[in-house]
Amino acid sequence: MQRSTTTALSLAAAAALALSACGSGGSGGGGDQTADGPVTLTLAGWSLASTPEFQTLADGFHEEHPDVTVEVLEYDATNYDTQMVADLSAGSAPDLYVQKNLKNFITYQAGGQLLDVSDVAEGLDDDVNGVGAYEVDGKTWAIPYRQDSWVLYYNQDLFDAAGVEYPDGSWTWDDYDAAAEHLTAALGDQGAKGTYQHSWQSTVQGFALAQTEGADLLSGDYSYLEPFYERALALQDAGAQESLGTVTTNSLTYQSQFGTQKAAMMPMGSWYVATLIAQQASGEADDFAWSFAPAPQLDDSTTGLDSTPVTFADPTGIGINPAIDEDKIQAAKDFLAYAAGEAGSTALTAIGITPATVNDAVTDAYFSLEGVPTDDLAKFAFSTHDVHPENPANASTAAIQNILNDAHTAILSGSTSVRDGLEEAGKRAASEAGVQ
Structure with missing residues (x-):
């Protein structure tokens, strides 16, 4: 998911966290002492009425650990990081807090506001996805509890009406482009376009970064994005998807479009x-038949059911506030292990969340939910993929993403050419984010 932040916020947050870390007076260390008697942990969440994942984990963990209660504290979803930085600086932050935006993770880690949880990571099964995204200097600073991935949703009724075969796991982006144009031509009378690309930079840049060999967000060379932008512009020009201007001017949402x-x-x-x-x-x-397939691939080397399709998405992890009472640390680490493990993952699938752990038991639980497509390709797309993070852990990531977001808007709005826009982004990355 595209998540916005500003460079100024990141820099201010880093300074505030560094200062608070120096004088927090918290345990800051680790250890495995456990309190005698009941323990209450606090966990940060947001939009609790519509986002049940936090309470689901809290309740499930309490069932397995009756002496530990996890109290979920609600933060504003839009201003989560701003509020969390303020609470950490003031010494009033919860014991456990979610890393809502991976590109801001390094701000917390560099500011000394995350406990080293490498021992938790070492105890996790190999089928827990996203752990590596939280590694810095050989240590792990947060544990993922969910790992989304980008896939291709398709309306089976519209495909049938257009006489187009469903995705079968073999699609490259060329196949996707051809299908989008064919669908648009066939469905014109119904007012439907072949595809919808939302306004987020992720829809172009996330796939390009994940699927292009040698692509590096931190390199300052963004030429790997060029073919992906040329493709997006061609689909706009062909009328096979809404233009960026239409999406933003009319405030279109991806939920309503599909x-x-x-x-x-x-x-x-x-x-x-x-x-x-x-x-x-x-x-x-609307009531219609739909499913999802692996995301289209750059070339056929990663297509087919015998291969592993490459896609992207940032994990969502939970870290421990180093100012936590020392006798609560083990309970907090146990909670992280539960959230990332099979028990927590199975509980999350029951509410439709894509968890960090994907194994046969979790997959079976997910596809037993009413309404989830149950075709073999959907199961393959859910369980088999190589997911690359959109935001590598680096102090320059937030600034670079803001620069690339500007390039995204300029290119798709037609105010600059693809090549000029990407070259300008590279120059800005060098001068504003210090990349070489």
């Missing part, structure tokens, strides 16, 4: 599965 059958396909994160199911049940979305 959910009300204005687009036959849509690349989007796996979190949308639960949303679409809920919206079809409530009537916000």
